[in-house]
Amino acid sequence: MEDELQLAMADLDEEKTLMLVETRINTGYTSMEIVESCRRGIEVVGMKYSDSHYYLSDLIMSEEIFKGVMRILEPHIPVNDSDNGFTIIMGTIEGDIHDLGKNIIIYLLRSSGFQVHDLGVDVTPERFVQAVNESKATILGISVLLSFCVGSVKKVVDLLTEIGLRDKVKVVVGGYPVNQEVKEFTGADYYANDVSEAIKIYRQILEQGACSVSK
Ligand code: B12
Structure with a gap:
């Protein structure tokens, strides 16, 4: 089915995108459904960039529009002050500064009662491991959008194994090329x-307990 919101995002039509988001939020669409339409639209922006139909300035424009979408959606994402007992470390891997997807996942996790420590972007494998070591986190979320950075995600897992922390955390990797x-x-x-x-995975971990969940 043709999705008007996805098309408006893909066309980088800021006014129409934001108008459609407002309309959808007021007509019963969930924030997740709206985010997903926008994500599919921005994926097209990425493809057009690969095909040289769009330029770097268009990628930057898509970021601005997406941030505008999130400003509309944030007040509609329920806030949950209760603590479900799970601490998560999140960050975008070294060399990569993409964070829109990571930030959405963090909103949703916090609204489900997870305690999330956000390490930000361009996080070295050593920093991820240090954060796991110093915290009570049982889940580690790593975002990666650039294919050539995937090797550094492996390095995080290898380092965790090397220093005997691999069994302490469930590692969840996410992002466009994953x-x-x-x-x-x-x-x-x-x-x-x-x-x-992403939400399905975290629910599964929550239901089964982080350290006993089957892979
Ligand atoms: C916006 C954008 C940018 C913005 C980023 C702004 C920001 N603050 O994040 C800017 C303009 C800065 C940018 C820069 C670059 N970009 Co860029 N960018 C994009 C674009 C169009 C959209 C990314 C995005 O935000 N999507 C929307 C979010 C919601 O989706 P998402 O990130 O996939 O996240 C969802 C899921 O993946 C998942 N998820 C994400 N992380 C995690 C983590 C966990 C733990 C879990 C569970 C789930 C999860 O949940 C999210 C919610 O649905 C993509 C195209 C694409 N297809 O992704 C290119 C893209 C990622 N960029 C690309 C490139 C090449 C670059 C640059 C190298 C360009 C350049 N020449 O400088 C630089 C790199 C800068 C760097 N060092 O990181 C390429 C990467 C190609 C590749 N194979 O590696 C892409 C794929 C475009 C393309 N097709 O060529 N970019």
Whole structure:
């Protein structure tokens, strides 16, 4: 089915995108459904950039529009002050500054009662491991959008193994280029490249208990 919001995002039509988001939020669409339409639209922006139909300035424009979408959606994402007992470390891997997807996942996790420590972007493998070591986190989420940075995600998992922390955390890797192959290459426990898959994983971990969940 043709999705008007996805098309407006893909066309970098800021006014129409924001108008459609307002309309959808007021007509019963969930924030997750809206984010997913926008994510699919911005994926097209990426493809047009690869095909040289769009330029770097268009990628920057898509970031601005997406941030505008999130400003509309944020007040509609329920706030949950209760603590479900799970602490998560999140960050974008070294060399990569993409953070729109990571930030959305963090909103949703916080609204589900997870305590999230956000390490930000361009995070070295050593910093991820240090954060796991110093915290009570049982889940580590790593975002990666640039294919050539996937090797550094593997380095995080290898370092965790090397210093005996691998069994302490479930590693979830997420982002546009992530698939089963990336999961296997990096040694992560789970992968997600859209919001509903991500939430499904965290719910599963929550239901089964982080350290006993089957992979
Ligand atoms: C916006 C954008 C930018 C913005 C980023 C702004 C920001 N603050 O993040 C800017 C303009 C800065 C940028 C820069 C660059 N970009 Co860029 N960018 C994009 C674009 C168009 C959209 C990314 C995005 O935000 N998507 C929307 C979010 C919601 O989706 P998402 O990130 O996939 O996240 C969802 C899921 O993946 C998942 N998820 C994400 N992280 C995690 C983590 C966990 C733990 C879990 C569970 C789930 C999860 O949940 C999210 C919610 O649905 C993509 C195209 C694409 N297809 O992704 C290119 C893209 C990623 N960029 C690309 C490139 C090449 C670059 C540059 C190298 C360009 C340049 N010449 O400088 C630089 C790199 C800068 C750097 N060092 O990181 C390429 C990467 C190609 C590749 N194979 O590696 C892409 C794919 C475009 C393309 N097709 O060529 N970019």
